[in-house]
Amino acid sequence: MSTKTSGKSFIEKARRAQIMQTTIEAICDLGYAQASIGQIAKRAGVSKGVITYHFPSKDELMQKIVEELYLKGASFMSEIATESTAANMLRRYIETNLEFILAHKNHVAAVAEIVMNFRDEEGRLIYHKPADNSIYVPIIEILHWGQEDGSFRPILPSSAQVLAMTIRSAIDLASQQLVANPDFNIQEYAKELIQLFEAATGKPPI
Amino acid sequence: MSTKTSGKSFIEKARRAQIMQTTIEAICDLGYAQASIGQIAKRAGVSKGVITYHFPSKDELMQKIVEELYLKGASFMSEIATESTAANMLRRYIETNLEFILAHKNHVAAVAEIVMNFRDEEGRLIYHKPADNSIYVPIIEILHWGQEDGSFRPILPSSAQVLAMTIRSAIDLASQQLVANPDFNIQEYAKELIQLFEAATGKPPI
C-alpha cells in the first residue's frame, strides 16, 4: 500500500516537474500565448490528457510555475541577510538577484511572460497589483539602513522609492537580455551595475 | 474633385484612426492576446468586417500602431538635440522621454504589449532584435560626449553600455506604472530620475 502510494506520489511529482519544465521551455521559445497545452504535450512527448490530468486547468499549471519560482526565490534570497554594512548589502542584493536569474534563467523568463499575460475573464492581470510595493521594500530598507550607518549619501524617502525601482528594473532587464541574447555576460553586467549604484548612492569624497 | 478625394480620404483616415485608438485601449485593458478583432469591433460599435475592411489583417493593424508610435516618437525626440552640455542633455533626454510617455501613455503601453507578444508562426518575436543596440545608442553618445566636455565622471565604454541600459529601463518602467497605477506621479518620477542619474554620472566635488 504505502509503496504503491509513494510510488504514485513519486511518479506524480516527477510528471508534474517534467510538465512544468517543458512548459517553461515552451513559454521561453514560443511566448505565453502560443504555449498551448497541445504544444507542451507534443514537446513533452505525452498526450494532452496527461497535462490536464496532473493540472486540472491550464491556469493552475501557470500558477504552479509562478509559485515554484517564488519558493525557489524565497530560499535563494534568505542568504542575503548577512552583510555588515548597507553598502555591502546593496552589492550583495544585486549580486544574489543576478545569480538567481542566471541559475534559473528560463524559469524566471517564463514567469515574467506569465505575470505579464495571465489575465482573468474580464482582462485584468492576475499577478499585477499596481499598488503592490512589496518588491521594492527590501531595497528601500537597505537604502534606509544606509542612512543610519552612513554608508550612503543622504537620500530622501521619495528618492529611495525611485532608486529602488531603478535598481529593480535594471536587475529585471538582465533576465530579458539573457534569454534573448546568448552573448549576454551577466557577471560583467553585475559588476557594472554594482559600480553604477555605488556611484549613485555613494557619499562624495571630501 | 479635391473635396471628394479628401472627403474619402478623411473618412478612411478617421475610421482607421478610430480603430487604431480603440485597439490601443483594448490592448491596454485586455492585453494583447484578448484584444481580438471581435472585442475591438464591439468596443468600436461596428461589425468585425469593418476592421478587416480598413486593415486587411490583424497583423497589419498591429504594425500600423507600432509604426505610428515610432513616427510620433521621431518628431517628439527631434526636439532634444539642443542642449549645451552633456549633463543638460541627459536631463533633457530623461524629461522628454517621460513627457512623451505621459503624452501618449496608452499608445506607449499598447506598443509595449505588442512588441513583447507579436510573434511569427515559429514563435519568434517580430519586433525583438536581441543584438539591436540602437535604442541605447543615443544615451551612450551623451555619456561619451560627457567625457569630452567634462560633464561626467570617467565612465568606461562597458560601464556606459550598462548605464544606458539602466536609464532606459527606468524610463520604460514609467509607462508600466502609468497604466497600472492611476496615482503614479510621473513628473515627480522624472525629477527623481534626473537627480539619481546626475548622482550616478556626476564628478565628485573636490
Next chain:
Amino acid sequence: MSTKTSGKSFIEKARRAQIMQTTIEAICDLGYAQASIGQIAKRAGVSKGVITYHFPSKDELMQKIVEELYLKGASFMSEIATESTAANMLRRYIETNLEFILAHKNHVAAVAEIVMNFRDEEGRLIYHKPADNSIYVPIIEILHWGQEDGSFRPILPSSAQVLAMTIRSAIDLASQQLVANPDFNIQEYAKELIQLFEAATGKPPI
C-alpha cells in the same frame, strides 16, 4: 436625351463587356471559386460596387457569361449545315467545333468551369441536366444520315449514342488542353481526330 440614353447604353454595354471579359480571365487563372467579385474588380481596376451595379448578383454575371457563349456558339455552328455527305459533315462538325474552341478559348474554358461548379443553395448543378441529350443530338443525326447516304458502316442507335458521346468528349478535351498546355496544337489535334473518327465510322473497303 437620346444621345444621353444611347451614351449610357453604350457605356453600359462596354462596362458589362469589360466586366465579363475580366471575369472570364479571372476564372481561367484562378478557377471558379477564387474568382471572387473582389478579385474581378481588382483586375478590372474598378470598385466592387461597379460589378454589383451592372450585374445585380454574382450568379447573374455567371449566367450572362454562359448565355453569351451559347449565343456565340449558335451563330458559329449555323455554318455547319452545308456539307454534301454525312462523312464530310462529321469532319466539318469536328473542325468547326475545334475552331470555335480555339477562337474563344478562355470563354469556353470559363464556361466549362462555371457549368461544373455553379450550383443552387441545395448544391444541385444549375447547368447540368443529366437526362439532357441535346448536346449529342446533332452528332447522332449526322451518324443517322450516314446510314442513309451510305457514308458510314452500319451503326446501331445504341452505338451511335456512345459514338456521339466519345466524339463530344474528345472535342471538349481540346479546351482543357488548350488552357493548360500552351504547346497544345489544336489544328494537329483536329486532323487526327478527323482521321480517327473516319476510321471508326468508315465502311471497310471490300
Next chain:
Amino acid sequence: MSTKTSGKSFIEKARRAQIMQTTIEAICDLGYAQASIGQIAKRAGVSKGVITYHFPSKDELMQKIVEELYLKGASFMSEIATESTAANMLRRYIETNLEFILAHKNHVAAVAEIVMNFRDEEGRLIYHKPADNSIYVPIIEILHWGQEDGSFRPILPSSAQVLAMTIRSAIDLASQQLVANPDFNIQEYAKELIQLFEAATGKPPI
C-alpha cells in the same frame, strides 16, 4: 496490449474512413466548394472539431481522398497485364477501367471534383500537370504493341497520342454520367466503347 493498440488504431482508422466516405458523398452531392468542414461534420453527425482532429487541415483530407483512390486504382489496374494480344489488351483496359469506375463511382467522381478544383493560394491547380502525359502512356504502349503484333491497323505516333486521349476521355465520361444519371448503363457503355475502338484500330478486312 496488442488489443489496445489495434483497438485504438481501429477507432482512428474507422473514423478517418467514415469522414473520408462522408466527404466523398458530400462532394458528389454538393460539389467541391460547398463541401465544407461544417457540411461534412453535419452529415457525419459529429462536431466540426472531429474533422480537424483526424485531419489537421481540409487540404490534407482532400489529399488523402485522392491518394486513397490512387492506391485502390494501382491494385485494381495491376490485373490488366495478362492478355495475349494488343487487341485483347485494349478491350481489357477499357473493361477494367469502367469496372473500376463502377466499383468506386462516388470516390472517382469526388476525386475528379477535387482534381479540377483544388488550387493553391495563387490559384494554380495542384493536381493538374499539363505536360503530364503519364495517364496516356499505358494506352499508347498498347497501341504500339498492336503495331508489332499486327493486331491494329498502322497508327502513327501522333495518331496514337490522340487516340489515347480520346479513349481516356471516353472512359472518364462514364464517371460523370454515372453520378449524374442513375439510368446510365455502364456495362452497355463498355461494350459499345470496345466495339467502337475496335473499329477505330482494326485492320480493314481484305
Next chain:
DNA sequence: GATGAATGAGATTTCATTCAT
C-alpha cells in the same frame, strides 16, 4: 495514471451584397 477521442467556443479571414453619397 494515461490516452485518444470528441466537443464547442472563439479567433481570423473572405466574401457577396447593400447602401449612402
Next chain:
DNA sequence: TATGAATGAAATCTCATTCAT
C-alpha cells in the same frame, strides 16, 4: 454611374477541456 464603407454569414482552424476506456 460609380465608389467607398459597412455588414453579416460562413469558412477554416486552434484550443482548453471533458470523458470513456
